[in-house]
Amino acid sequence: MKYNYQFVKIPISLLSLLLLSISIAFAQETTVTGVVTDGEDGSPLPGVNVLLKGTSTGAITDFEGNYSIKVSGDEPVLVFSYIGYLKQEVPVANQSTINIAMPLDVQSLAEVVVVGYGTQEKKEITSAVVSLEAKDFNQGNINNPSQLLQGKVPGLSVSGKGNDPNGKPAIRLRGISTIGANTEPLVVIDGVIGASLDNVDPNDIESINVLKDGSAAAIYGSRGSSGVILVTTKTGQAGGVKVNYHVYGSMDTRARDLDILSKDEFLALGGNDLGGETDWIDELTRDSYSQVHNLSISGGSGSTTFRMAANYRDINGILEKSGFEQINFRANINHSAINDRLNLTFNFSTTQRESNFSFPEALRYGLLYNPTAPIFDENGSYFQVVVFDNYNPVGIIELNQNLGKTKKFNYNGKIDFEVIDGLTLTGNIAQQLEDGMFGEYYPGTSYYRGFNRSGLARRRAEDRQFTLFETYATYTKRFGNLNMTLSAGYSYQQEKFEDFLVDVGGIPVDAVAFNALEWAREIRQANRLTLESSATPKSEIAAQFARANFSWDEAIFLNASVRREGSTKLGEDNKYGVFPAVGLGVNLNRYLEIAAFDQLKVRAGYGVTGSLPRDNGLSKPSYDVNYSEVDGSLEANFTQSRAANPDLKWEVKKEFNFGVDITTSDNRLTAALDVYTRTISDFILERNVDPAVFGAPTRFENAGELSTNGFEISLNYKAIEGTDFSWNPGIVLSHYKSTLDSYVIEEQMIAELGAPGLNGTNLVRIKEGEEIGQIWGPVFEGVADDGAPILADVNGDGTLKTDQGNALAEDGDFALLGNGLPDLELGFTNQISYKRFDLNMFFRGAFGHSLVNTFRNFYEPRVPGSINSYNRINTELALDNLTTASFHSYYVEKADFFKLDNVTLGYNFNVGDVSWLSSLNAYVNVQNAFVITDYTGLDPEPALQDFGSVDNGNRPDVNPNVLAPGVDRRNNYFTSRTFTVGVRASF
Template sequence: MMKTLPHRSYLRWFMRLTFIPFLLLISVMGSLIARPVHGQNPLKRTVSLSIANQSVETILERLEKIADVQFAYSFELIKADRKASLTVKNERLEKVLNELLTPLQIDYSVTGPRLILLKPRSGEAVLPPSSDFRASLAPETPASVDKVVTGTVLDEKSQPIPGVNLVVKGTQTGTTTDAQGNFRITVADDQAVILFSSVGYLGQEVAVGNRTTLTVTLQDDNKSLSEVVVVGYGSQKKSDLTGAVSTITAKDISRLPVAGIDQALQGKSSGVRVTQSTGAPGEGVAVRIRGVGTINDNSPLFIIDGVPTKDAFSVLNPADIESMSVLKDASSAAIYGARAANGVIVVTTKRGKSGAPRVTFNAYTGIQQHGRLIPMANSQEYINIYNEAATNDNASITNPSLQRQLIPSTLQVADTDWQKAIFRTAPIQNYQLSVSGGTDKSHYLLSANYFDQQGIILNSSYKRYALRASIDTEIARKVKIGTNLNITYSQRSIVGSSGDGYGGNGGSIVRYALFRTPAIPVYDQNGDYADLPQFPAFFGDGYNPVGLAQKQDNKEQQYRVFGDIFGEWQILKGLRFRTDAGLDLNIVNRKTYNENWGTNNRINSPSTLVNRFSPASTITWNNTLNYDITIGENHQITALAGTEAIHSVSRDVGGSDRNFIDQVSNLRYLGQGADITGRQSFESDSRWSLFSLFGRVNYAFRDKYLASVNVRRDGSSRFSPTNRYANFFSGSAGWNIDREEFFQPLSRTISLLKLRASIGQLGNQDIGNYPYASLVGSGYNYVFGASPQTVAGYAVVTRGNSNVKWESSTQTDVGLEMGFLQNKLQITADYFIKRTSDILVPIPVPKSGGSAAAPYVNAGQVENRGLELDLIFRYKKGAFSYDISANASFIHNKVLSLSEGRPIPGGRIDNGVFGTLTEPGYPIGSFYLLQQDGIFQNEGQIFTSAFQGNNIKPGDVRFKDMNGDGLINQLDRSHVGSPIPTLTYGLTANLQWKNFDLSAFFQGVSGNKIYYQVATDIEGFYRAFNVTQRVVDDHWHGEGTSNTQPRVSWSGSANNKQPSTRFLEDGAYTRLKNLQLGYTLPSTLTKKLGSSTIRVYVSGQNLLTFTKYPGLDPEQQSSDNVNNEQFKGDVAVGIDWGTYPSAKTYTVGLNVSF
């Protein structure tokens, strides 16, 4: 039975591979948790240093390297450009800092390995020391004391901030917060105002009034000099970036109840379009960065903690993400060379931090419901409309056998709403538990997650169990090792979500619900699923969609191990080596049983079973050498050199069986089918490798003038030896104009002004394996000899092309970053040109060449031009604050050439009929249809218009004669729109008042079209399907009655349902993706409960959708993916066959930390 597949042996191997190292990680972390937190005071470390007449900034950088500490300070505040000298030998850092900082009148406080430098002292304005200060302070100027104010300073995540400076406005009275963020300060009266300031946060003024206790929340300062952005193989200060990089933080992600990390990107970054393929649970999404650049793979590369993958959905729980950096231009992405043409998304996960163990628990639970439904005819309307069609047709049909009968108007029938029958209210729940902590040398984090989403369509669901461990430790001085390990197991129950499957089981459940006449009940008198009705000629088309959903037994299990082991060695000052070995192991087992059922067992006859097992593994090993050096006071150079090796192997093994006599679930195994001759087995194996050399140099002069150069050389086994290697380059430059002397008079108004530009070339190797080699297949048998004997034969089934080379993308970008009102308002604008060349396309071959598939050649060129805008505004007054972030992307896509390749049809909309055409001058996959020109109102209009056929009647659709030849045919098709949006946008608003918080997130697209394919069947009137309400209300039934919907007629369907703009709809929409209201319990209460923070919230997802699209859901990337047409992907999207819609979700949640 199941032993026919090597499933159990793989499972045992999988468990050994993951369980043993996971136990080791738990043991190590357990010892860390149990270990007392000690050695965290860096002031006891010894330092030896001799430096003369250098800036304070330079001396602090040297001390950071030697003592392995971090200094946090404002350059202007401590006047770090002042010169100083220091000579010490084997002295404690505490004494060294006192010697250096006391003469400069600079104080400091200690928080773990971080030392916070405070503003310089003067004899007239002195802050009293907190218990953490180790430097002597000048005496405080006495102030009149009227009352004492105490309180806590928190960040935007409700975490305490130590070392915050407090000063009573207009006085010399001040203090700082302690390690728990608490403070105590005296003020003169109720009119006093306290100024709060801290490095990395926006300053704030708070009026005391009659309060004696304050809770103050400081917002992050995005212009902080210490802000770091993660980029390829490293990180950079944001102010030093010369490329187009967007960052999505954990805060942006935390409010969204999504299952995958790719879903969390939607609407959060300009230039990034994220579209749900369908609304089915566990379904992936399509991510497109700066448009669609090729007819092949357009998916970006994900780098998760240094490990690459193209399938990021099942790798991580979104709650484990610290940040995501979207590398959009050539300058930022070129370091990934042959895999970066579609953009790169670098994901950094959360890690443990020094301090006592910290436990967090996050949970939400709720329900999901369908959105709006398509108005359909009820039973009486259905009978009336088909009687009208029969009356219209019988007058012209002379053969009695073809005449339609009238349905008795008094016939007693059911009145079933099939959409409501397939949809349900479905639960959703998510639970996340994590523990983290560490010492000054070791850090750990362990998290567990359970996610369960039942689908809003019957028998669809997705469950995921995830464990994650992250640990790093300093095993010797300047040597650190660590690991990240993610283990997930998921289960999916799958029903048809898109396409028609040529009438088979794979078709969309929604599609069949729209087809089914309301005159048939869900169940017959015996309690079975009702199938064929009383009048089959009228009611017999289509399957019972409830039965179709419930009878599908399509289950998928996925086991995934994703992680890395790394080591770092600080060789010399500024010179660091890192080696990183990564693994992506993905094992998928999919078992599909098609049960035989229906009237006379007409559906799925015979029953069939397919069981397939698909393991895949990718091993990555990269080594990097980083060197940072400052020459003098003005020149900063950062260099990177590295190697990367990748090896990927995938297998697909399985079998099929059919005609199961007993269809009970515990006998659905291979080998149990009665048709022995129908049993089949299959197996395939595929592998590829990549080896790369890469380097990067960044240069900054006085932090004003910036430059960066990237180079990478890739060698891929996917190409022939003559074209196996390719080089990729990029260069960029930036200018921090706001740091120029001449700009200072404007600095109070314009606090940030930066200009940058980049150009470079990237590659795309994801074009399939070995297109240069011809593929030989079996099954070409031949008969030889006088006494005929059949001999097994083989033949070329796919022609290769040894000259195939990489697809390449040349990209140019110009960006402007601006900040106003001390960066409360920030605006970023980018204009880009992205030109993809050498796109692989098939070329036609003469019939004399045989039946082998056409070879591919590098013959296509596509261009994307666009403008991206990002805006952030922050405001705070007293206990009320809000921030608004918005982004918009305007993109124009155009095919420049296909060279010798012919135009590419795609997007099947009927058997042998395609609705899109990719050719030069138009976007990829643009719709290529006849144009509806109203409805023929009378015979005169038919006579004076272009000839459309012999049976055209008043009430039929009229089409435009585009070529003017007086004849309507396929030559009159034209390009009438694109499924690619010209505008993509997102808007997020966060408001906070005292302990209440409210957030709203809107997302939308515009400028795209959707072909409403299912309407060609339910409005085309060629079979006895149900019809939409708009057909009932708006169809033509006499001159002047309608100019949009034709007459109801079977004989007219050949004309009226032709691929045309009649079924092409506006796909634009604006959607309220998320609305959340939360309340954080007061700290006085949470402390009594033994917790540091407790927050409760209610949330809604997909609550409102504003669109003109008449289908269930305008957000879709689907086509008829069930069918194996030659051209799929982005040349065939935007076709709605009755797609599984996104759900409205209502949840309540809890965030707790200890």
């Protein structure tokens, strides 16, 4: 029995001890609550991380600064951390309520700005750099990240004609930076040079920095000539898991219409009466509805943080069938080790989009088609009259297909290791893969395009690859009053592109569309088949770079950099270029001690950047092949179509920038002024050459020089700062003029109007020594008795010479009718808050630019013989007695505008009583609320480039002509007004 007693006693003792331990553990687990406030003014601080030291248990304060966290263990300690404030560690002891007033971290309050290969304190920057955080972005239904910046950065133009959901706005920084190369700024996403903006959802962006001048962009060498846009995406923070959900729905409606003749007006002028009445624009357009969902999960422990986000977009345009459906996924993880000396970062993103491009050109036919025509004929087919360039617009949309699928994938891994105090080594590897598949189909019943081919199918595929590897070292050291940061590194980039196109007619079954090309009659008969494929050689860039930043006495700042870069796109003798930059800044108020100012900094910078051609292999010869029949078989004959040029070299931009930054002592007013001048030389252009000398009729050469001068102003003012009410207005202004100093052709007219009837009529003059964007032509003075325009004898010689063939002659009667580039661009922001409400009103304007209203030019004159079939534009400027269509000054209109571009009203709910909810915000937004303009066209936005009169379909690779701004073409998508309702919630 004794043995058995002991046997039982021991387990009972152990069980008692275990139960006692559990009870003690539960007794020690308590809930601590409290409020975290600003140590200066006592206001609540939302978003503060509260972490139980030594664990991953954490919480985040809500909108009112409240938190709740469960604590356990021996001597638990809570750690409170928030950017801009000193970290606080508080022992829990026996407290159930801990309120914390966070003291400001004066040193960390210095604003840090992302620049090339690192960061700098804003006060130390000597170049023209603008930094925007998420709170500064445009709101609403934003589908392209560049739209976040529209009107927000002085000198940056983001302009798109109409609101095509599949379109891309043109982006220009300080005007034209090149003619034959890429005109848009370089995009760098999380340190990855050349990453695609299409692969980052606007909801995932934390901040955007814009490097505007040469001294800032020179560190990126050949790819920084058009400026640099640095995008930083959101990351996780330590302190538990945080879930954010953002959902919004939008409705788009037509914002502006072109006035056209009503049915009665059309018939009164002799139009054919086909017995019906159709509002074609109403049939083509709709009130479209879109939805966007963004879900993110973030968090982490003290050494590892993460963030994952999924974005879904179902976007529809006002044109029937136009829109896209997109899924984007982004993830990043950061891990630190070895006492925070080692930091590992991994980013991953993928985007899949299915697009219906529809046919924006159908809108043109919708304005012109006979208003008495029915949609369908008596047989139920789409009604069609056989008249030149006159197609049933509803049939264009409904009969034909214009679809596309794209996939984008990119990743990058980055490692930072602080070898010794102050010395950090960095390595970054990234890759971006893009592929697209596009299809168009036009059945044999489509008069628009497939009728003459008995069913036309087009299939196009393309594949792009980009690889980046960079490594650099950064050394930071302080010597008394001198702060020094030195960097040096190596960069390697590789690009490759392939595509494939099939254009074939004779598709026997409409249902297969472009998915059974082998059925095509033209393939079986080997007749009229168009087959194209290409692959560029690998384009490689290798570079070495170095930079030095010095700060003396917290008031004198010197920044210098140099990059030596080589590219396989250039000739054998000119592969390498050197791009230096230097900047100097002085905070004069450090020594003048003017009481009204905290900062009065003057700065000056000079930088050299390069620009590469868009395509590969331009320095090498190209060949065409022709087949001839020899003895019953086909033999290939090769001819050189383009000559080689081993001397082809970089385009070079040299830029000087002078700036002044002002901050008042009360920190209420901040202002910046930049004045700049720059010269771009050695444009890479294809020129006609002597085949007897060069072996081919053309070759690419360096020729031409362009200069730009301008200024930019930004002002931000805290006009009212109260407990319940505040108003912070801000304004940005920019102006520039570009002059063509030299060019391969001394004088030339470009931007042809095209058919019908205006072939050979060019609109824009480019001439050495004159401004870019000049619109030239005859001057309208009235209407003659025969309905022809009366044109001015400009040179007063008594002879009227307005034939387009004499446009370049010195004695021709042509005059400067306007300029396609604006003299002044304006952005005016108003941020207003009242208690829990916030209101953001953003106005935007452009002044001094003109547009050629091609709709009026082609379709406003009451031309006998065409009025019976085509409807007419009927603006307030229409002249009933003008019956001849020709180009002259009457169709060049001033397009100044001022608009309420974006307005958002939001409300922040009190969620203090909801433990599972951190914050909740609801808002309503209107984009393009109203516009004030005298322009009679669809959209007064500047036309910064010209794609010509041809239909480019969905080909994004068609090069626009940047020397021909100001032409408002007839195939533009209509503008829309967008209403959005959204909710943001954090858990």
